[in-house]
Amino acid sequence: MRNALSSAIMRLAEDESVFFLTGDLGFMALEGVRERMGSRFINTGVAEQNMIGVAAGLAREGLRVFVYSIAPFCYARPFEQIRNDVCMPELPVCLIGNGGGYGYGYMGPTHHALEDCAAMAALGLRVLVPAFDQDIPAMLAGCNAPTYLRLGYALQPEGATIPDYAPWRKILGGERGVVVALGPLAGVAWRAFAAWPASARPSVWAVAELATALAPAEFWAEIDDSALYVIEEHVETGGLGASLALAIMKRGLIVRRLAHRYALGYPTGRYGSQGFHRAQCGLDENGLREMLGRNHS
Amino acid sequence: MTDSIATRITRAKLRLLDMHHKAHSGHLGGNLSCLDALMVLYHRVMGPEDRFVLSKGHSAGALYVTLWSLDKLSDAQLDTFCRDDTMLPGHPSGRGIPGLLFPTGSLGHGPSLAAGLAMAARHQGSGRQVYCLCSDGEWQEGSCWEALIFASHQRLDNLTILIDQNGLQGFGSTEEVISCRDLAPRLAAFDIDVCSVNGHDPAQVEARLRAPRGDRPRVLVLDTVKGNGLPFAGRLESHYLPLPDADYRAARRALEAASAP
Numbered sequence: 001m002r003n004a005l006s007s008a009i010m011r012l013a014e015d016e017s018v019f020f021l022t023g024d025l026g027f028m029a030l031e032g033v034r035e036r037m038g039s040r041f042i043n044t045g046v047a048e049q050n051m052i053g054v055a056a057g058l059a060r061e062g063l064r065v066f067v068y069s070i071a072p073f074c075y076a077r078p079f080e081q082i083r084n085d086v087c088m089p090e091l092p093v094c095l096i097g098n099g100g101g102y103g104y105g106y107m108g109p110t111h112h113a114l115e116d117c118a119a120m121a122a123l124g125l126r127v128l129v130p131a132f133d134q135d136i137p138a139m140l141a142g143c144n145a146p147t148y149l150r151l152g153y154a155l156q157p158e159g160a161t162i163p164d165y166a167p168w169r170k171i172l173g174g175e176r177g178v179v180v181a182l183g184p185l186a187g188v189a190w191r192a193f194a195a196w197p198a199s200a201r202p203s204v205w206a207v208a209e210l211a212t213a214l215a216p217a218e219f220w221a222e223i224d225d226s227a228l229y230v231i232e233e234h235v236e237t238g239g240l241g242a243s244l245a246l247a248i249m250k251r252g253l254i255v256r257r258l259a260h261r262y263a264l265g266y267p268t269g270r271y272g273s274q275g276f277h278r279a280q281c282g283l284d285e286n287g288l289r290e291m292l293g294r295n296h297s
Numbered sequence: 298m299t300d301s302i303a304t305r306i307t308r309a310k311l312r313l314l315d316m317h318h319k320a321h322s323g324h325l326g327g328n329l330s331c332l333d334a335l336m337v338l339y340h341r342v343m344g345p346e347d348r349f350v351l352s353k354g355h356s357a358g359a360l361y362v363t364l365w366s367l368d369k370l371s372d373a374q375l376d377t378f379c380r381d382d383t384m385l386p387g388h389p390s391g392r393g394i395p396g397l398l399f400p401t402g403s404l405g406h407g408p409s410l411a412a413g414l415a416m417a418a419r420h421q422g423s424g425r426q427v428y429c430l431c432s433d434g435e436w437q438e439g440s441c442w443e444a445l446i447f448a449s450h451q452r453l454d455n456l457t458i459l460i461d462q463n464g465l466q467g468f469g470s471t472e473e474v475i476s477c478r479d480l481a482p483r484l485a486a487f488d489i490d491v492c493s494v495n496g497h498d499p500a501q502v503e504a505r506l507r508a509p510r511g512d513r514p515r516v517l518v519l520d521t522v523k524g525n526g527l528p529f530a531g532r533l534e535s536h537y538l539p540l541p542d543a544d545y546r547a548a549r550r551a552l553e554a555a556s557a558p
Contacts, residue, residue, distance in 0.1 A: 019420075039420070040420070042416075042451075044447060045443075045446065045447065045450075047440075047443035047446065047447065049405075049409065049439070049440040049443055050409045050412070050440060050443035050444045050446075050447050051409075052409070053406055053408075053409020053410045053412070053413060053440070053444065054409050054410075054412050054413035054416065054444075054447065055413060056399070056409075056410055056413055057409065057410045057411065057412060057413015057414040057415070057416065057417060058413045058414075058416055058417045058420075059413075060398055060399070060410075060413070060414060060417070061413075061414060061417035061418070061421065062417075063417055063420070080403055080406075081406060081409070081440075084399075084400055084401075084403055084406060085399060085406055085409075085410060088390075088391060088399075088400045089391055089392075089398075089399060089400065
């Protein structure tokens with residue numbers, strides 16, 4: 001998604017009020033952005049607390065600021081600066097964390113972001129998790145409030161057209177329950193189930209913005225009295241599953257079954273690729289098929 | 298006839314004493330160590346478009362009375378200080394008060410915020426100057442040094458950081474806690490414009506703030522006394538404790554005597 005981000009930022013670069021700050025990251029990805037934006041592209045160095053404070057100062061003067069780093073360095077290291085400097089004054093700063101979930105795989109646990117959505121949502125930021133590359137331009141265009149954008153690795157559905165961007169949208173029809181996937185896991189779910197007949201597979205909804213208030217009426221109608229499978233590359237606490245369960249309770253809906261697959265951390269104490277960690281959590285294609293098979297048996 | 302800066306400062310100090318005493322609020326020491334410089338900055342140096350960031354948010358009282366001295370806050374507003382339903386909490390909220398741009402109180406945020414404001418001014422082709430007031434203990438926060446490195450590299454010549462070097466922090470002196478009696482030599486290593494002045498001498502402070510400089514950010518180290526003018530001046534009690542009635546009366550008398558012609 002970095003290339004999609006780069007292209008989307010370059011399209012915004014004509015606007016002289018747009019700034020892009022990076023914490024010394026973006027090699028072989030953001031060179032075009034740097035060239036296009038000139039002095040409005042600032043490598044603030046390896047100093048994330050300062051980067052967020054500077055972003056807040058710029059935004060306080062009416063400028064639109066994007067801040068980029070590897071996800072944990074973007075949201076965890078400068079947590080208080082995000083809280084006090086960006087969120088309290090409600091400034092239009094968009095934090096872009098690359099490699100959400102286990103995205104940095106072999107780089108190890110310091111580079112993974114498993115609780116980022118909960119942490120940022122708790123501070124009141126909009127939490128955006130694009131499922132596909134084409135989601136990013138629409139998301140960036142609407143960044144006029146404190147926002148956290150979690151970038152991952154998109155799995156594009158092969159031979160299929162994805163519906164136009166919406167924060168919650170159905171990307172695959174089915175009749176046996178509903179899979180709700182946070183961000184790029186929607187692509188994994190599509191691959192897991194697209195070849196199944198519609199009568200035997202679940203529908204798949206891609207959630208690209210964490211707020212359940214954005215789910216359309218069609219979604220609530222579809223999950224009512226249905227089996228619901230929530231999948232997210234995020235810890236159990238404070239993520240999509242928890243917020244969706246609360247929303248279901250508040251609406252007085254009945255779901256016949258709620259299954260939740262989420263990031264388990266490092267259950268074996270071993271480390272590997274994003275695929276390795278997803279498999280350990282049952283979040284790979286086989287794991288998802290197994291989840292459906294077991295729950296339908 | 299316009300009052301002298303010294304007269305205005307004395308009046309602001311008396312109002313600060315009164316405000317803190319009525320609110321039974323502490324942090325008076327750090328307010329009195331920086332009030333002279335704040336008054337000089339607002340009355341003698343800053344223009345209407347310039348920006349100010351109070352990084353040492355625990356000196357909110359000094360800023361509130363400075364704004365009061367400029368008729369930007371009323372007596373009635375000051376009377377709500379640290380009371381229910383106030384716009385003037387013990388650390389600034391960043392909302393609803395003209396010129397207060399950010400919520401501050403957690404230390405180490407101001408220099409970066411000010412650097413961002415300075416970058417924005419440069420980008421917008423504005424001659425706005427940006428001022429930021431820090432405490433000395435605050436420079437134990439790594440984020441201050443991150444900001445200094447950035448400001449120096451970016452040659453933010455429209456940024457001035459003032460450091461209220463009163464030598465006392467929350468639970469000891471800066472000498473006891475981190476073996477630092479004077480920040481100036483450490484700051485000087487960062488290729489910026491650093492100078493020290495007596496922070497209780499308005500003429501010196503004004504002269505240094507107005508002095509020409511090169512294309513670098515400026516840091517002005519204000520050598521000050523915590524609780525300046527109070528019975529417990531220079532003692533740790535001035536950091537936290539509200540003034541007992543007897544000390545309040547003594548402090549008023551001392552300030553009034555010092556300002557008598």
